[in-house]
Amino acid sequence: MSLTFAVAPLAAAPVLPSRASLPRQGPKASPLAGAGATAAGAAAVVAAAVQRRGRVARRVRGGGEKTYVGRFDGTQKVEKGTTQVEEALAAEGTRGRSAAKWSVLSERIEGLAKEMYMLIGSIDPYCRDNSTAEGAAMKAIRQKMEDTDWAGLAESKTTMFSYGAEMSTDPVEAQFVKMLTYMKRPKQVLEIGMFTGYGSMAIAEALPANGTVTSLDIDPYLKTWVEDVSKDFPEGKKHQIVVGPALDSLKVLDTSIKFDLIFIDANKAEYKDYLQTLMDRELLAEDCMIIGDNTLYVGYPILSETYDTQPARRDFGDAVREFNAWVRDHPKLEQVILPFRDGVSMIRLK
Numbered sequence: 001m002s003l004t005f006a007v008a009p010l011a012a013a014p015v016l017p018s019r020a021s022l023p024r025q026g027p028k029a030s031p032l033a034g035a036g037a038t039a040a041g042a043a044a045v046v047a048a049a050v051q052r053r054g055r056v057a058r059r060v061r062g063g064g065e066k067t068y069v070g071r072f073d074g075t076q077k078v079e080k081g082t083t084q085v086e087e088a089l090a091a092e093g094t095r096g097r098s099a100a101k102w103s104v105l106s107e108r109i110e111g112l113a114k115e116m117y118m119l120i121g122s123i124d125p126y127c128r129d130n131s132t133a134e135g136a137a138m139k140a141i142r143q144k145m146e147d148t149d150w151a152g153l154a155e156s157k158t159t160m161f162s163y164g165a166e167m168s169t170d171p172v173e174a175q176f177v178k179m180l181t182y183m184k185r186p187k188q189v190l191e192i193g194m195f196t197g198y199g200s201m202a203i204a205e206a207l208p209a210n211g212t213v214t215s216l217d218i219d220p221y222l223k224t225w226v227e228d229v230s231k232d233f234p235e236g237k238k239h240q241i242v243v244g245p246a247l248d249s250l251k252v253l254d255t256s257i258k259f260d261l262i263f264i265d266a267n268k269a270e271y272k273d274y275l276q277t278l279m280d281r282e283l284l285a286e287d288c289m290i291i292g293d294n295t296l297y298v299g300y301p302i303l304s305e306t307y308d309t310q311p312a313r314r315d316f317g318d319a320v321r322e323f324n325a326w327v328r329d330h331p332k333l334e335q336v337i338l339p340f341r342d343g344v345s346m347i348r349l350k
């Protein structure tokens with residue numbers, strides 16, 4: 001899943017990265033050094049960066065009161081209704097171009113770009129259309145999710161935050177998690193961050209008869225929304241939902257239950273605390289597999305602020321980068337980060 005969380009208005013406030021972590025690595029710093037900048041010049045750049053970050057953080061958090069805002073629609077860019085016309089014109093303008101069919105340089109470049117565009121635009125639909133592991137409960141959830149007026153629910157304050165269907169784990173990733181569940185044959189699964197339960201239904205569909213998936217979510221409305229669908233499927237009986245901030249719920253989960261599989265997908269700023277709490281409370285089975293979603297968080301953990309087209313996401317990007325490094329350096333953990341969708345980490349105890 002998905003990826004569109006800013007931080008919560010409640011206890012779930014993320015910690016701003018310390019000033020000491022500035023300046024960041026990356027292209028922003030190197031041209032300065034290349035130009036032979038003085039230490040004072042570099043300090044001025046750092047100070048400006050700190051100030052800029054402060055402004056962004058204040059904007060995101062509404063002066064420190066608001067911390068969780070739900071979906072991001074794109075913080076700087078406003079979609080205009082003309083895009084379809086523009087896209088049709090661009091498609092027409094490059095019709096027939098390919099990397100091999102050209103006679104002048106501009107046509108060659110167009111052809112290369114067109115092939116890249118064709119591949120990039122076709123990979124996801126191809127994988128989705130040729131993946132067949134979506135079961136009946138998953139399908140029912142997906143259809144209701146697509147039909148739900150999320151904007152209206154947010155407007156009427158029925159939901160705690162503004163949501164969109166894109167916040168769900170997408171069909172291919174959910175089926176991947178389902179296949180992992182088949183492989184793992186877990187008895188106890190924990191999902192942190194449920195939304196409409198598409199991921200938890202994927203897991204439930206693959207669970208053995210005596211398996212249970214427990215989902216933690218902060219929004220009580222989602223529990224009702226999911227149970228209205230899942231009650232009509234056998235998978236619903238394998239699914240239980242705990243409402244509340246995940247960090248609070250994790251602190252009261254029964255420690256006699258050890259989780260074999262965990263899917264972390266809630267507040268990106270809290271991933272480290274989720275895992276630390278799970279370890280401190282010994283809630284992990286010895287051979288537990290932890291799947292962390294969004295661990296490449298729209299590229300923000302990799303790139304510097306120079307490339308921030310949605311600066312409101314930066315705090316999450318930094319938090320995810322810190323989480324990845326923390327797991328990497330943890331003596332008791334090992335991980336592989338896969339560049340699949342928004343980044344998927346597989347983490348286990350050594």
Ligand SMILES: C[S@@+](CC[C@H](N)C(=O)[O-])C[C@H]1O[C@@H](n2cnc3c(N)ncnc32)[C@H](O)[C@@H]1O
Nearest residue numbers: 012168169193194195199217218245246265266
């Ligand atoms: C990306 S969605 C989860 C998608 C889901 N795993 C799936 O497979 O479709 C993130 C969810 O985390 C929940 N959430 C965000 N912050 C939370 C917190 N601090 N505690 C519990 N749930 C939280 C949101 O309400 C939202 O439903």
